[in-house]
Amino acid sequence: MATVLPAPVEALRELLEKLPGIGPRSALRILQSLLRQPTLQVQLAEALTQVVEKVAPCTYCGFWAEGPQPVCAICADPARDEPILCVVKEAGDVLAIERSQAFRGRYHVLGGVLDPLAGIQEKDLRLAPLWDRLRRDGYQEVILALGTSPEAETTAYYIARQLADWPGRITRFASGIPVGSDLEYVDPLTLSRSLRERQPFSV
Numbered sequence: 219m220a221t222v223l224p225a226p227v228e229a230l231r232e233l234l235e236k237l238p239g240i241g242p243r244s245a246l247r248i249l250q251s252l253l254r255q256p257t258l259q260v261q262l263a264e265a266l267t268q269v270v271e272k273v274a275p276c277t278y279c280g281f282w283a284e285g286p287q288p289v290c291a292i293c294a295d296p297a298r299d300e301p302i303l304c305v306v307k308e309a310g311d312v313l314a315i316e317r318s319q320a321f322r323g324r325y326h327v328l329g330g331v332l333d334p335l336a337g338i339q340e341k342d343l344r345l346a347p348l349w350d351r352l353r354r355d356g357y358q359e360v361i362l363a364l365g366t367s368p369e370a371e372t373t374a375y376y377i378a379r380q381l382a383d384w385p386g387r388i389t390r391f392a393s394g395i396p397v398g399s400d401l402e403y404v405d406p407l408t409l410s411r412s413l414r415e416r417q418p419f420s421v
C-alpha cells in the first residue's frame with residue numbers, strides 16, 4: 219500500500235516502529251504528538267545528536283558514560299568501595315540494581331549473553347576486560363547477575379568455569395527472580411532481598 223505520508227514523516231514512522239515496545243499504533247500516536255510540538259522536535263533532535271556525539275561505554279565497566287575517555291558516574295565515585303563486582307547483561311540492568319539501593323560495589327556490563335543461535339560468541343561480549351579487572355583490581359567477590367534465561371545461565375556457568383582459579387567468591391542472586399525475566403522488570407524490593415541473600419555459584 220502506497221503511503222500518503224510525506225517522505226520525512228514516513229521515514230520517522232519507520233524508525234519509531236523499530237524501537238522496542240512501539241507498534242504501528244504507538245508510532246502513530248508519537249508522530250501526531252511530535253508534529254504538534256515543533257519545539258519538542260528540535261529538543262529531541264538535539265538530545266539525540268548529543269547522545270550520538272558524546273556518549274560511549276565506560277572504559278572500565280561498559281555502562282553509559284561521556285567524553286573521549288569515558289568513565290561513568292559509578293566508576294568515578296570513590297565511595298563505591300565495596301570490593302564486589304556485579305556482572306550484568308545490559309546497561310539498563312545497572313539502573314535496575316541501583317534502584318534497589320542495596321549494592322555499593324561496581325558493575326561490569328557484558329553487553330549481552332552467549333547465544334550460539336543468534337551468533338553471539340565469547341568475542342562479542344566484554345569478557346576480556348572482565349578478566350583484566352578481576353586480575354588487576356583486588357575484587358573479593360563477583361556476583362553473576364545475568365538473569366535466568368537459559369542463555370544467561372549458560373553464560374554464568376561459562377564465566378564461573380573460567381574463574382575456577384580466581385581466589386574470590388562467585389555468587390548469584392537468591393531465588394525470587396522469575397525465570398526468564400530481565401532485571402529491569404524486577405521490583406526494587408525483590409531485587410534488594412535477592413541481592414542480600416545471594417548464594418555461592420556452584421559450577
Ligand SMILES: [Zn+2]
Nearest residue numbers: 276279290293
Ligand atoms: Zn564505569
